[in-house]
Amino acid sequence: xNCTKENSFCNCLIYASNALARNITKMADEEFGKIGLAxxxxxxxxxxxxxxxxxxxEISQIMMLAPSTVTRLIAKMVGQNFLERMTEGKNTFVYxxxxxxxxxxxxxLAWKRVYDRYAENLGISESGHLADMVYKAAIKLS
Amino acid sequence: xNCTKENSFCNCLIYASNALARNITKMADEEFGKIGLAxxxxxxxxxxxxxxxxxxxEISQIMMLAPSTVTRLIAKMVGQNFLERMTEGKNTFVYxxxxxxxxxxxxxLAWKRVYDRYAENLGISESGHLADMVYKAAIKLS
DNA sequence: AAATCTTATTTGTATATACAACTATTATTT
DNA sequence: AAATAATAGTTGTATATACAAATAAGATTT
Numbered sequence: 001x002n003c004t005k006e007n008s009f010c011n012c013l014i015y016a017s018n019a020l021a022r023n024i025t026k027m028a029d030e031e032f033g034k035i036g037l038a039x040x041x042x043x044x045x046x047x048x049x050x051x052x053x054x055x056x057x058e059i060s061q062i063m064m065l066a067p068s069t070v071t072r073l074i075a076k077m078v079g080q081n082f083l084e085r086m087t088e089g090k091n092t093f094v095y096x097x098x099x100x101x102x103x104x105x106x107x108x109l110a111w112k113r114v115y116d117r118y119a120e121n122l123g124i125s126e127s128g129h130l131a132d133m134v135y136k137a138a139i140k141l142s
Numbered sequence: 143x144n145c146t147k148e149n150s151f152c153n154c155l156i157y158a159s160n161a162l163a164r165n166i167t168k169m170a171d172e173e174f175g176k177i178g179l180a181x182x183x184x185x186x187x188x189x190x191x192x193x194x195x196x197x198x199x200e201i202s203q204i205m206m207l208a209p210s211t212v213t214r215l216i217a218k219m220v221g222q223n224f225l226e227r228m229t230e231g232k233n234t235f236v237y238x239x240x241x242x243x244x245x246x247x248x249x250x251l252a253w254k255r256v257y258d259r260y261a262e263n264l265g266i267s268e269s270g271h272l273a274d275m276v277y278k279a280a281i282k283l284s
Numbered sequence: 285a286a287a288t289c290t291t292a293t294t295t296g297t298a299t300a301t302a303c304a305a306c307t308a309t310t311a312t313t314t
Numbered sequence: 315a316a317a318t319a320a321t322a323g324t325t326g327t328a329t330a331t332a333c334a335a336a337t338a339a340g341a342t343t344t
Binding site: 164168198209214232234 | 295301
């Protein structure tokens with residue numbers, strides 16, 4: 001690869017992966033923004049809609065986020081009446097409200113739009129291949 | 143790919159790329175932390191050491207960061223006597239101090255350690271291939 | 285020359301995220 | 315049964331980053 005002043009870090013996975021993450025998240029936030037959500041919250045709602053009564057620790061694993069981050073995301077969605085939290089002993093169970101369930105289809109459509117946008121830019125098979133590689137690498141480095 | 147509750151987003155580039163970026167940045171911060179820097183600052187110093195008198199807008203392009211972010215990074219390094227800033231008209235030129243120049247070799251060694259660590263986890267050719275794909279994707283989505 | 289457009293940078297403010305420390309609960313060992 | 319360890323979740327605090335607005339300087343058009 002031709003590394004000029006303009007792309008001296010093209011061979012650096014640290015900066016490339018951060019740049020990719022920022023760019024794709026921006027795209028996602030644009031699409032999810034149309035339905036009034038930032039992407040993290042959209043994914044959280046999708047997850048809780050799918051797994052009724054899921055625990056924060058499981059969400060943490062699925063979304064690959066630190067437990068404290070998940071606590072904060074949930075708290076915000078509880079505050080906006082999208083989620084409910086029930087505590088039993090040391091465990092917490094998270095449930096979607098009607099408001100969240102009603103939004104599910106819209107979230108999925110927005111998600112599809114994000115996918116279509118990046119697939120359009122990267123190519124369909126390319127983007128599938130990339131997602132696969134990036135996911136596997138993320139796991140290996142965790 | 144086998145998507146159970148544990149990895150429902152394995153086909154989702156948004157979350158995979160964010161997870162990869164966080165994991166690799168954590169690794170980088172561990173290595174650069176040994177020489178007292180967070181990874182962003184290390185890269186900034188490397189860049190300014192290489193391109194004496196570089197302008198923030200150029201740094202912004204190279205590091206793929208927003209101009210405001212670059213301003214903040216530079217300000218912090220100026221405060222710690224790693225960089226100097228000269229303003230001429232609307233332009234600003236950034237220079238390394240002796241402190242930064244002396245650190246250059248250590249930064250490069252830490253950078254090598256980061257590279258070795260992720261190459262060890264991902265495989266050498268794999269990690270090269272991944273960096274290449276991720277960099278190209280980041281550009282295409284920008 | 286004045287008015288307008290463009291470019292470069294900085295500042296105010298907001299957000300996502302994490303780590304470390306803490307609380308509370310349950311499980312295990314002695 | 316008491317003591318200890320492990321697990322689940324939350325809170326305080328810090329950081330990186332961005333957007334939008336502001337400032338300032340140059341360039342271009344009229």
